[in-house]
Amino acid sequence: MCWCARLSPCLVTTARARLSALFEYDDKLIRTIYTLRYLRDPQLQRDVHRSENRIESYHQLRSTIAQVNGKKELTGRTDLEVDIGNQCGRLIANVVIAYNSMLLSGLLGRCLATGNDKALDLLRRISPAAWQHLHFLGHYAFRDKRHPIDLKAVLAGIDWE
Known part of the structure; x- marks a missing residue:
């Protein structure tokens, strides 16, 4: 060698x-x-704290979805079934966040157009991961072409004056 x-x-x-x-x-x-x-840097501390709160809100949402759908138990007999259940929970959480984000964006546009500072302050404190206004029991229909969600009608029903 x-x-x-x-x-x-x-x-x-x-x-x-x-x-x-x-x-x-x-x-x-x-x-x-x-x-x-x-x-x-106090601003960095506030930003980190706000980010931690967002993460905690997401985990609370996921926990609520898990409690509703399986009482926080691992549903499924195999690893694949457990993984599919987890992915479904993530999908539902992401749909909730997307729906809330669309509503909050519409409200933000309306508040900026009208110059409603009181509503803007309230809007800043609302999390897109909020779920108290949603009913998780029942049948999930993510795409219904015959009856789509009319966000303008939903937003018209919200009055913060």
């Missing part, structure tokens, strides 16, 4: 170890810089 064949694995291992140590140090440095920025 050639001497270079014996030397090469050692060089690769030490180079890989050095690279790994460098990435680990870089990761610690980035986390330290972020932590220092977080401690010094």
Whole structure:
């Protein structure tokens, strides 16, 4: 066996170890810089807190959907069935968020057009992950060509004056 064949694995291992140590140090440095920025910047703290609240709202929505559809149990006998159930829960949560986002966008446009500052303040506090106005029991119809949801009629029924 050639001497270079014996030397090469050692060089690769030490180079890989050095690279790994460098990435680990870089990761610690980035986390330290972020932590220092977080401690010094109140706006960043508010933004992070707001983001954490959005994540918590999404998890509460998913939990509600799971409780309604399966009492928070893993429904399904196989891993595939459990995965399909989880994907269905995510789909329902995303549909709720999309529906709420469309409603909130319509309300925002209407409030900006009328200059209603009181309604704008209220609108800023409403989460797209809210579900209290929805009824989750029953049959889900995601696409009904004969009777589509009329968002303009729904928005017309909301009066914040």
